[in-house]
Amino acid sequence: MRRMSAAREELKGAMAGIAGGDRRALKTVYRLTSAKLFGTIARIVPDRERAEDVLQDVYVKVWRRAARFDSRKGSPITWLCTIARNTALDELRRDGRIVERAEATLPEVEDTDVLPADEWLCAMEESEALARCLKRLSGDQRRSIRLAFFDGYSYSELALKIDVPLGTLKSWIRRGLAGLKGCLGG
Amino acid sequence: MADDEVIQSDDPFLTAGELALGVLEGSDLAAARRLQLSDVTFAGAVEWWEARLGAMSEGAQSALPSDAVWQGIVARIDAIDAQRDMPAVAAMAPVKGRGPAGWSIAAALVGVSAAAAALVLFLSTPATSPIAPPEIAAVAGDQLVAQLTDAEASRSLASRIDPESGQLRLAIAGLEAEPGKTPELWVIPAGGAPISLGAIPQQGNFARDLSVEESSLLAAGATLAVTFEDDTGERHETPTMPILLAGPLAEV
Missing domain, CATH: 1.10.10.10 (Winged helix-like DNA-binding domain superfamily/Winged helix DNA-binding domain)
Structure with missing residues (x-):
């Protein structure tokens, strides 16, 4: 529990740092969140190169938009994942994708x-x-x-x-x- | 039957949930996006859903990106920072590790710069105007206006932004797009990359509320521009060339 809240606090502080234009803060946010965001993106955009391009776009957006993050409306990771998800969805909609037909049952996503x-x-x-x-x-x-x-x-x-x-x-x-x-x- | 009621009910709060979840498509998606831009309550509902559903993100599997990603990010924000003090329009070109967009936007924006300069000349000699740009009655106060005109193509767009009410008003002429295309309005903040303000009508008067985010972008010194884009109901990330109209926002 203690480690969890330390990571959260570190992330929260780093988000404020980015809003102030601090590069090291962006690096901290990247270190804490890039694997999670990349996992989110790669699930939607399976091609690795495209997914990495999307990930790059996401952190550039974060750099630009950090001042608009409002911690009263949600946690930083949720905000970051929403940007990652929406950017990945935009990428997908731009080029489209082929959906393979019909798995017999609905697979359960990891709990x-x-x-x-x-x-x-x-x-x-x-x-x-x-x-x-x-x-x-x-x-x-x-x-x-x-x-x-x-x-x-x-x-x-x-x-x-x-x-x-x-x-x-x-x-x-x-x-x-x-x-x-x-x-x-x- | 309960199922039908749920499917057919047009409870905007559920539509906001569908938009946040990303399941809408086609005209439903376009309508929801328009509502998100014009209706503050609906936009708030989308934010509510994004924050709630976003809690699921924690369940996503992690995956390790290659080191090149971080290097690419640093290069791109280097470019952003270097250009912050530079009003030059070329500064808007994003530097990207991969992808074709960078150079073409840079080239196009040189065009924007030229167009903006031409516009200044044009506006300083109004008597020569071969077509009458649509007018929006002047109102006192700290309003922002831009007059975008391409006399040759008989295209024009007059815009007024009222920071007080957070409203954007446009008077549009001659933006006839091919089937499947729509005019799209862009704001290019001083030293920034183009950001879409969404589709606009091809002709006539148009008004809508601006989000707080949009209002912050629409400041004196920013440039407004119009392109034709695929009519997908979505805002595009980067403009498609050519830029049809461009001009600076100025306070009146």
């Missing part, structure tokens, strides 16, 4: 519970609340939301991927989001 505690960079409470609320959803709702999140699938891509009618998939995800909204107090 966040397996992560060693000292690797956690975001507020544990946020992740726990989300994990608890996801568990309340039906299996189809939870798995389709997680797959869309981690692999960056759009509705039609995901429907093709897991071979369910588009309407069914939309229903799972919208009902899942409605459930999360109620559970997380949106």
Whole structure:
């Protein structure tokens, strides 16, 4: 627990440093987060070269935008991962991708519970609340939301991927989001 | 049936969740992006979802990037920092380890610079104007305006930004795009790279609210520019050449 919170504090301090134009702070944020961000990107953009280009774009954006990070709205790692995910999705949409058809069952994305505690960079409470609320959803709702999140699938891509009618998939995800909204107090 | 209700309900809060999750596509995506730009409540809902769903990111597998990535980042921010004090428009070219964009943007922005200079000359001799640029009535206060005109192509765009209300107003003429294309507005901060402000109409008057982020970019000394882009409903990362119109923002 102590190590976890030390990493979090270090990240928070470094984010403030970047906002002030401190290069060493950017290096610190890179050291603490690049493996996690690269993992997030590589899942959406599997080609290594493209994924590394996206990662580069992400930290240049972070350098430019750090002043706009508002710690009251969320943790630094969530903010960073959102930039990484959105940049990867933009890259994907620009060039498109081919979705291989139909796995018979929805694969379960690794559960966040397996992560060693000292690797956690975001507020544990946020992740726990989300994990608890996801568990309340039906299996189809939870798995389709997680797959869309981690692999960056759009509705039609995901429907093709897991071979369910588009309407069914939309229903799972919208009902899942409605459930999360109620559970997380949106 | 409950399922149908959920699918068919157009609860904007759920649509914001779909946008944050990244599942929307086509016209639904375009509509949601437009709403994100024009509706503060909706934009707030998207942020709420991004922060909540983003907590899942911790579950992503880690992967080690090569050392070249960090070196590339350093090179690019070196370029940004070196250009911060330099008003030269060439400064906007991003330095990239890979990818074709760098040189072409640099070349295009030399064009922007020339266009901006030409515009200054043009505006200082208004009597020679072969076409009447659309006008927006002047209002007292610290407003920012830009008049972008290409007389030859009969294209023009007059813009006014009211920092008080955070509104962008445009009067557009002659930006007819081919099918599948749309005019897109860009802001180029002094010493910065072009940042998209999204698609704009081909003709007529247009107004929308600016986000805080956008307002901070729209300062005197920044340049506005227009290009034609694929009509994907999304903001593009880099402009497609040629730049159709460009001109500086000035306070009035």
